[in-house]
Amino acid sequence: MQITPDENSMHARLHSSVLFCRCIGLLIAVGLCAQAWAAEGGQALRDKYQSLAQQLADNAFHRPLVLESTETPNMLKGDIYSVVDYPFATVSGALGDPAQGPANWCDVLILHLNIKYCHAASGASAGVLDVNLGRKVEQTLSSSYRLEFGYHPVVSNADYFRVELSADSGPFSTRDYRIVLEAIPSPAGGNHTFLHLTYTYGYGTAGRLAMRTYLATVGSNKVGFTKAAESPGAAPEYVGGVRGLLERNTMRYYLAIDAYLKSLSAPSDKRLQQRLTTWFSATEQYPQQLHEVERQDYLQMKHHEVERQQTAQ
Template sequence: MPMTPRRYTTWSGSLAVIALMAGLCLSLPARAADNAQALRDKYQTVAPQLADNVFHRPLVLESTEAPERLKSDIYSVLDYPFAAVKSALGDPEHGASNWCDVLILHLNIKYCHATQGTDGSVLNVNLGRKVEDSLSSSYRLEFGYHPVVSNADYFRVELSAASGPLSTRDYHIMLEAIPAPGAGNHTFLHLTYAYGYGAAGRLAMRTYLATVGSGKVGFTKTAESSSGGDPEYVGGVRGLLERNTMRYYLAIDAYLKSLSAPADKRLQQRLNTWFSATEQYPRQLHEIERQDYLQMKHHEIERQQTAQ
């Protein structure tokens, strides 16, 4: 029977949908393979820096500042098997809750609780000051948790929030990893932390950097000292970004390291591990004393056990 125009339109539309879905199914593995290869290529590029750097650990930090966006990347070799890292941070079912255990180690994260939303897991995260404070004095962000790819030799997780305090927006945390090439039972990790900001955010950052944050620096050297003292480091909003990216990275490392301890010892171990790691870089990361940090975080972690 000849096909009527209406039937032809429906049939051709269905073919288009099928073709699109087939294209998506083919493109996702292709993109994962491309991303994995790009990360392997990056490893070869940064291998000399991983072996010799100012961090005294296999780590490379890069950052960029655009007129309305900040972005920082950390590349590092971790002393944990790839399968263990993927299971802890890229698991579709439990990864969101594990990420809350990571994020809460950061001084400015006052609360994190994972819930199930209509489009997947959501991390309800409160940002606040580096001292113990009420949730009412902090700002709530909703991070969507997206385990994008998870296969035998590559995984990628993305956390995104549309808006934040003081006109900041498009928060993006991305973690991808591969087995470290030629490095035995290790993992090569890439962490991205980025966000955009408008006029209010720019003004707030300038105010912070002119007052409480004055004199604070990041990790990128801008000049060597001419008098044999400490080198000069990047300041301003790039310095702020680099400090926070480093704190998130150290939180990931502290969380993974704690997994080898008995379950009832893990919390205390990761708190002490994170604080000790930040104290290796006092010029950039020292803010409060260990006992004050431990007391504050125990209270915050107790608070985050229930939805608020």
């Protein structure tokens, strides 16, 4: 049977219509999934807030904060839940926005002692953060370790957002790095936000050996925040080892987020200095766990590293 030009056009239009309907259906499905994820994630955070309300109000951190940690033979995971004194829209807009989020996260991460460099760029499907890990002193980029974090704004609406940073591999056979931040407006009301930060990574044999070496030398006397033992009249004992290491770094990342958000109310040319001084002062509130360098050494090192970020790739 011969097909006329009109029939060809009709078939083409029909094919286009089917494809269009399938695309619309996919978009609707994705939208519904995002809505379901937002509803489920938001409700889970509200439930978590209720279960932690007493700990948030009364704890050893002198701020509404709860830290939890998990150690398995091949993975470390730290979670911090906290109420911060910033509107939800400010937190979501600064750290969950697909356009500005990656660069803003670099401003957060560089505050950490071990982050020596961070550069944000656009990837195939999301933002990309090139991050260098190193020691707690000034060093060249060539002597540090480069990780590539993917930036994924998973979901964002008027009362819940979730963003994930992930890197498949790192130094010494470490792998599956994930930094996840999710938040809701504070269930207690007011212009506050209840947020949940997760920091996790896995490790193999080389990573385990590297951590053992560190913990047997310069890290031998370092501890985390979870009490391992407590006796009447005696100073509390805190977890050490790799779990203590994880807790210290999870807290450093949380304090970096808080310092970044606090700086947003300052004039743009004053924000870097405020972030640096706020972060360092906050870490000094927990000297047993977080003190590593003196204030002036930290400020000088970080100013040099931020300046290097403007040119190095």
